[in-house]
Amino acid sequence: MTQQRVSQTAAKPAVRKPLGQRLVDANLLRESELDLALREQKRGGGFLGEVLVTLGFVSEEEIAACLADENDVDMVAIRDVEVAPEVLNLVSYDAARLHKAIPLREENGLLTVVFADSLDVVAQDALERESGCTIKIVAAPEAQVMEAIERNYSRSSSINETIEQVLSGDSIDATQAEEGSPMVRLVDQIIAIGIKCRATDIHLQPEERNMRVRLRVDGILREEVVVPKAIQSAVLARLKLMANLDITEKRIPQDGRIRFNFGGGYVDLRVSTLPTNHGESIVMRILDGAAVQLSLSNLGLSDRDLNRVEKIISHPYGMLLVTGPTGSGKTTTLYTALGSIDRESTSVFTLEDPIEYTLPMIRQTQVNADVGMDFATGLRALLRQDPDVILVGEVRDRETAELATRAALTGHLVFSTLHTNSAVGVIPRLIDMGIDRYLLPSALVGIIGQRLLRKLCTHCREKVPGVDALLASIELTDRTQEVDFHWRAVGCDQCGDTGFSGRIAVYEVLLVDSDFHDAILEGGAESRLLELAIRGGMTTMLQDGIDKAYAGLTNMAEVVRVLR
16 A cells, blocks of 8 residues: 555544534434435335435535545536546556546646545555556536536547548448447447537437538527538437437427436437428437536526525415526526525425426426327316426416416415516416416515626636726716726637637526516516515616626626627
């Protein structure tokens, strides 16, 4: 055993407390939750840590941090880390996967390795022998470690090389392709690239002479690879097989789902096909469960807006509506709000189309209009299930709006979404849908409006002297006196020369209190409602965006692009 590891472990006690008790001692877990998890472990087997995460009592990050603290090692963030090829060569891909560890950097014979289990001495010895280096142990959650392994070790495998292998093969019939064949590997690579690039959607777009694969990253579509026309049908057929769709039916749209093994875990993809003049178009929505952090503090809310959201959720009954266009993060906000509910002492139901993420201790129902199970029918049945908290995926029609409103008035906390341009626009929209004015002041407790902006890449963003000229196009001239600089997107290898990496939400959080009573009953114009909201402390999405632009999280060009 090396001197490095002796220094990290020698001072540890010979007898360790069980994981559950350590989490309780760290105030990360309650005794009642531990008892429930132990009973579930006894019933279904498995590791206690996995059971605790599945039940939603603790996160992988909290477990990893607890173990790392006991072993006196540092936690590191590796979600977007790119490891140098010469460092990866010190540990084989198979060894990295087996031991759930990835080398991070090497300096003068000291190899820093990120372990999912910082207490796994056997794994540490094995990697030390293979690499020939002294090991320095750091830790990260298992899901992050496994994702980093897949992302970093697979960079050398070119998708264009796989396409050439498919074209040179004897057969490109996807229905006969075996696991590990070039065709199967090609389709897997297309999906994996989308996941690695943090894409929300993967588009396979057939054209006259080829098929383009495009990724929607940070809200913007970009071309990733061009697939020859000769293998288009086989690629599409393979995807339809994976999604359990009818590969012989090419005349009508179909919807399916793929559960893709990636990084030691699974990523769900929602698959949609559509006939076009050059073949079937396929779009896959990547449903990344890791995006649902189940913590309001991770949403990017300002302290002011976070306090307002927590106040809304603390109501025993009433209706919270989240508004914004498709792809603005409404689902993430709703699921996170649900995650802050005490699910152990309350009955929580959802009604969704489709179910995007599976949450522990919540009963989730899929809408199916083909058999008459629409939102209104499902909500009517759900109200007979003794719910305390209800999530309705979307208020689309008058009947659903009426049922949700009356549920909020009869002692239920109701979460849902509505498509309007602003938070205050929800009120006239509900009235237009046929909801009686006198019901709204008592039913509505809060409204959240939101959009998603691209985040500036922290590796290349540049602070520029002077006020951004784009402020002249925004009617907030008083803000020009507060700062004398702005941020510019530059572009580098880390962000694909876009200047942006990831997205951040901007919000406006409206508390519907007694001040709105008369305005709603009198049919006040949207401008009057906005005035009342601002007087009551609401910060508009535009103001929130400008604040985040000044903080260097985004820039004014992005604020104007999305919000104006």
